[in-house]
Structures are given as structure tokens and as C-alpha cells.
Amino acid sequence: MVTEDFTKKPLPAITDIDREFWDGVNNNKLVVQKCLDCNTLQFFPRPVCVHCFGEKLGWQEVKGTGKVYSFTIVTVPRSPAFRKQVEQTGTPIIFAAIDLDEGIRMMSQIVDCKPGDVQIGSKVKAIFELVEGTDFKVPKFRLEK
Ligand SMILES: [Zn+2]
Structure with a gap:
């Protein structure tokens, strides 16, 4: 049986949706999603824009x-x-x-x-x-x- 070491802090399970954010953090930058349809910024990273449900999402440093x-x-x-x-x-x-x-x-x-x-x-x-x-x-x- 494999037991997890709960005395170690958990790390995020990085996906294609949030990889850009974590790459930014590891380069000392905060980079958040920006909807290319309505220009709304959002955090946390998601597959669609929470404002207009647009699927064209880019990234912007804040x-x-x-x-x-x-x-x-x-x-x-x-x-x-x-x-x-x-x-x-x-x-x-x-x-x-x-x-x-x-x-x-x-x-x-x-x-x-x-x-x-x-x-x-x-x-x-x-x-x-x-x-x-x-x-x-x-x-x-x-x-x-
Ligand atoms: Zn949008």
C-alpha cells in the first residue's frame, strides 16, 4: 500500500488550462487569462470565459x-x-x-x-x-x- 506523505505541502496538478499561469509564477510573473472576445480578465484559469462563455482565451501579465x-x-x-x-x-x-x-x-x-x-x-x-x-x-x- 502506498501512503501519501501529508506532512508535505500539496502541489497543483497542472493541466493545459492553467499551465501558462504556473509557468508565469515560476518566472516571477502573475499571468491571468484574458478573453479575446470581450477583453475580460479572469482568475482562476478556466476552459471558457465566465463573462461571455467565449472559448478564445489569451493571457496577460498583471x-x-x-x-x-x-x-x-x-x-x-x-x-x-x-x-x-x-x-x-x-x-x-x-x-x-x-x-x-x-x-x-x-x-x-x-x-x-x-x-x-x-x-x-x-x-x-x-x-x-x-x-x-x-x-x-x-x-x-x-x-x-
Ligand atoms: Zn469573454
């Missing part, structure tokens, strides 16, 4: 700046990998919905600050952080001063 729409402080993560992180660092995870300046919402973590530093409306900027023990990056956010 600045990675935005504001906190909402957030929660996770002190006891359900995932053993994230629980291990909280136990080792003594810092809870700040999980947030970020409204990017281009008008799309993204779920991510806010890092390198204390939970009390974050407020709804706080300005943030994307960073690209290696997942421990891998050469794979994920986008997270830092507070902008």
Missing part, C-alpha cells in the same frame, strides 16, 4: 498589486503540512481574498507580517515563494508600506 478584500487567521490548519508550518514558525497563516488592481480576485496568503498588521483594504503586492523542498513556486502577497 502588476501583482492589489488590496485585501477579506482575510482569516488560520491558527490550526487541518492539513498536517500547514499545521507543521504553524507549529514550527509559531506564526498563524493569514489566508486572504485579494482584489488585484486589474479587477480580479485571487485567494492567497499574506506573509512576512503579523496578523494584527492586516486590515481589509490593506495594499499588497505579489511575491513568488518556493514551496519547501521543491523548485516549484506559488504566489503569495506582502503588505505594501
Whole structure:
């Protein structure tokens, strides 16, 4: 029987639909889908435009700046990998919905600050952080001063 190591953080199962996004992240860029029919940006990547159901989708780099729409402080993560992180660092995870300046919402973590530093409306900027023990990056956010 093969048992999965739940103390390692899960990595995304990359598909043809989201490969461009993850390639961008691993090159320190936030790249999101843009509908070539109605010019709407969307995140997360999907096979069709959620605005007009158009199937002609391209990609556009966004600045990675935005504001906190909402957030929660996770002190006891359900995932053993994230629980291990909280136990080792003594810092809870700040999980947030970020409204990017281009008008799309993204779920991510806010890092390198204390939970009390974050407020709804706080300005943030994307960073690209290696997942421990891998050469794979994920986008997270830092507070902008
Ligand atoms: Zn569209």
C-alpha cells in the first residue's frame, strides 16, 4: 500500500488550462487569462470565459498589486503540512481574498507580517515563494508600506 506523505505541502496538478499561469509564477510573473472576445480578465484559469462563455482565451501579465478584500487567521490548519508550518514558525497563516488592481480576485496568503498588521483594504503586492523542498513556486502577497 502506498501512503501519501501529508506532512508535505500539496502541489497543483497542472493541466493545459492553467499551465501558462504556473509557468508565469515560476518566472516571477502573475499571468491571468484574458478573453479575446470581450477583453475580460479572469482568475482562476478556466476552459471558457465566465463573462461571455467565449472559448478564445489569451493571457496577460498583471502588476501583482492589489488590496485585501477579506482575510482569516488560520491558527490550526487541518492539513498536517500547514499545521507543521504553524507549529514550527509559531506564526498563524493569514489566508486572504485579494482584489488585484486589474479587477480580479485571487485567494492567497499574506506573509512576512503579523496578523494584527492586516486590515481589509490593506495594499499588497505579489511575491513568488518556493514551496519547501521543491523548485516549484506559488504566489503569495506582502503588505505594501
Ligand atoms: Zn469573454
